[in-house]
Amino acid sequence: MDAFQPPGRLVTLTDVARAAGVGESTVSRVLRNHGSYSKRAGERVAEAVARLGYVPNRLAGSLAGQGASAQLAGIVIPSLANVVFPDLLRGLTTALDAEGVQCVIGVSDYDPDREEALVAALLSWRPAALLLTGLEHNPGTIALARAGGVRVVEMIDTDGAGIDAVVGFSNRAVGAASARHLLARGYRRIAYLGHDLQVDLRAAKRLAGFESALAEAGLALHGREIRSGPSSPASGRAGLEALLARHPDLDAVYFSNDDMALGGYFACLSAGLAVPGRLALFGFNGLDIAAAMPQPLSTVRTPRLEIGRQAAACLSGEGPTTIDLGFELIEGATA
Amino acid sequence: MDAFQPPGRLVTLTDVARAAGVGESTVSRVLRNHGSYSKRAGERVAEAVARLGYVPNRLAGSLAGQGASAQLAGIVIPSLANVVFPDLLRGLTTALDAEGVQCVIGVSDYDPDREEALVAALLSWRPAALLLTGLEHNPGTIALARAGGVRVVEMIDTDGAGIDAVVGFSNRAVGAASARHLLARGYRRIAYLGHDLQVDLRAAKRLAGFESALAEAGLALHGREIRSGPSSPASGRAGLEALLARHPDLDAVYFSNDDMALGGYFACLSAGLAVPGRLALFGFNGLDIAAAMPQPLSTVRTPRLEIGRQAAACLSGEGPTTIDLGFELIEGATA
DNA sequence: AACCGGATTGGCAGCGCTGCCAAAAGTCGC
DNA sequence: GCGACTTTTGGCAGCGCTGCCAATCCGGTT
Incomplete structure (x- = not known):
């Protein structure tokens, strides 16, 4: 990874193609392991990528890719101060990272208007999915989510009607x-x-x-x-x-x-x-x-981690679903 | 926000321009409030945006914009199970949201190799900044961060040498x-x-x-x-x-x-x-x-929220900085 | 030697937006 | 009413990548 690029310009796929002596499409095919290419082409591309320190530009990739939805999940939670939501996030990131999906998060502070603003902001990254907390949202939030053409998962609460998929408990x-x-x-x-x-x-x-x-x-x-x-x-x-x-x-x-x-x-x-x-x-x-x-x-x-995991699993699904994960009463010794 | 679009195709800036009867550049100028435009143009665009339910595509925006770095901050934390990191995130998101910067987060589970992989994944979104935890990283992580041409802020720990900016305490x-x-x-x-x-x-x-x-x-x-x-x-x-x-x-x-x-x-x-x-x-x-x-x-x-806030403030800065926010010993009643 | 089907490859348009430039429309003083 | 401005505007290339298509290559057949 030597840095003989003019600083200020990052290495592009075209640079890699030139360095490897192949076409751009071949580089693209190799990197995504999609379509067919020869072993030799694979090796030359891999070598050039390593040598140039190439990091793909996913902005461009998602823009060009069909459906134009990015490998991103937009997440809105009401708070980070309550342990519940970090736990939820933990379940989510674990499951999503495994699929190569990145998490963009917003914190609404329990304010429906902030939630709406965050949903708009997140949608502008064209995420593959939107993960919200609870079932109560501004009408504008729901309209945005619907129009955004993304999978919507509402987490934690199952007492009511959801937009799309719902994962939680009553x-x-x-x-x-x-x-x-x-x-x-x-x-x-x-x-x-x-x-x-x-x-x-x-x-x-x-x-x-x-x-x-x-x-x-x-x-x-x-x-x-x-x-x-x-x-x-x-x-x-x-x-x-x-x-x-x-x-x-x-x-x-x-x-x-x-x-x-x-x-x-x-x-x-x-x-x-x-x-x-x-x-x-x-x-x-x-x-x-x-x-x-x-x-x-x-x-x-409450099955907080599991809600996160199941919500992540929902992204690949389609159509309205409600998953009620239940809860467990712990007798303890204080009541 | 009526949905008379053919479903499957989202509203684009070109649609807005056509609906408002102005050029694309004018729409762009109005939306970003950048450059000059007439009051009448502003109104017509605003009306068309509202009517069509337009959500800008920031993937395209960032790709086209110069510097090509997105209004995103890539954040890597080691864990969500310890309250410290949600608190840190809280400080970060509060400050960053105010500037319209979205947070993409990754959780490394204290594993330097996972951290490196996450840094590579985050850099592929061409974030404006990278926020890491601690000062110890794989050589590859550091090389990636350096080559990525982004501002790097290392949080929490000041005992050692940082890549770029460092915010924390000893x-x-x-x-x-x-x-x-x-x-x-x-x-x-x-x-x-x-x-x-x-x-x-x-x-x-x-x-x-x-x-x-x-x-x-x-x-x-x-x-x-x-x-x-x-x-x-x-x-x-x-x-x-x-x-x-x-x-x-x-x-x-x-x-x-x-x-x-x-x-x-x-x-x-x-x-x-x-x-x-x-x-x-x-x-x-x-x-x-x-x-x-x-x-x-x-x-x-420990000043966890403040570290988050200061780290966010660092993004606009330039050049190496170390901010030691100190700590406060609480006498309490157990020692 | 000519031919065929599949594997491999490169060229290029275009994703939705922004930056630049030149053209058009106002504005003002005289 | 006219030139010298300034403000406002639209057109279009191009950001880095992917999808499509046509071209090329390869090995085995006839």
Whole structure:
């Protein structure tokens, strides 16, 4: 890889063709291993590529290629602050990298307008697929996605109608299962502690499922605390303290997720409240950390990595599909 | 945005020009707000764009534009499982999105060969910049980056020589400061508990700094436990138990990061060991969760978001730069 | 020796856009 | 109302690659 090119101009396929003494099309065929070429041609091209340090220009390649869609996947997630989404990304990148597909990502901060802007920006790279989070989008987002002529996969949530493919689990069902678990254990004065529901629509669906299961048992929430801002252990800790001050007779708390629940657990440790004797705690997500606690957290484990993998697998498919990957209730020792 | 296009063919700039009754160059000028055009032309183009639902093709745009480098940033991080990297990404995407730069990411799994392959793949999109993690790379990776004619920013670590720009902090200094803190508090029988050092070179640098500070005080590590696999609270918990079984007389443990330390703290809670009276714990990273613990963890907070932001800011710069953003030692209550 | 079918090859248009240039349309002062 | 400007505009080459087509090569047949 000697650099005898005039700096400023990168090595092109034409340069390689000249160096190898073959035509451009032959170089293209060899590089993509597509069409037939002789062994000798293959060797000469490989040698020239190595010698010149050629890196193909995929912008040009995708533009020229038919369908003109790039080996790119456009991904929009609402946040990177919650472990869920990095996990999702992990599943996605692992599966996509294996197929030589690159990931272009955007973070919407739970803002549908930003999501729409990001979708437009991502579509301008003519990705082969668009991976969104959740089922609720601006009408404009949906129109863009439809018009973009790309495969659309909506991840995490299956409670509702999708644009194209949907991979996830039912958040309502998670909420209902969590409520039934608490009810079965005899808890009756149950509060909810969560972060902003306007923003996290899937947390709102879980709560709706939770409340309707309570209602089936003739009960209602015994208090609720909604903290502004993102979920975090600190927020969960402060939230539980506020909740207990208002409703000292609570016997269980359902948290919007494990981060909040962990904060609640810390609050109990600090206040010397026995868990679950005095107060039961129930989370959501099934983080690793929840399992390492002195008392493993009672929670619901979601198949985050698997959602990413399956979503990646969906790209090659066609037509509407819904894949419900379910969830696993972990009994733990806090409820 | 009515869809009277023949499906299969996306709207092009030429379509917009025809619909607006102007030339292609005028459309291009209006869309990029570059060069001069009349108010009337602007309106007609805007109307046609909205009516046709035109999404520019940036593949073509970047290919045609001079310099031919795309408004893309190629990012390679070693992992998504550790909070550090999502945080870093968060800083990056926030800053880059504001400038209309999209992020293409790759995850190397701490494997230099995968990193090299990813760099090659990313360069094929002709990004404006390449953002790597750490300073240690394959020779091939460095050659590719150099030949690619892109701005290269290496993040997180400043202990060594960079290719181009470097943004981070000194991991050695973090280790040394941590050691000095423990020494100043009177701890003398100090062990190290970490995950795989072959793989996480920055953790190895912290340990080196830690040990050299111990050596200055005439001390050496009083035991060390290296867990295979990634860092996690579960691993930290099991590791601490193993460590204590071998060295029951330990008075402090330095962990490779907060995840491990949290697991260690849980182990102490479970075993009824007083922290820090019987055993002091010291972490690294300064996670939110560490601050929400009943006893805030003693640790070092790293400027992860800020590294992302500064790295993004570096892209517009030129020439070698090193930005050391330092770190903050948090006294906490566990050491 | 002429012929045939398949494997291999090179030339070239064109993907959708931008940069450049020259032409056209305004603008102003006198 | 006319020249000397400035602003606005459209045409077109070309970015680096791929797909298509026709040309060439090769080995075996007749």
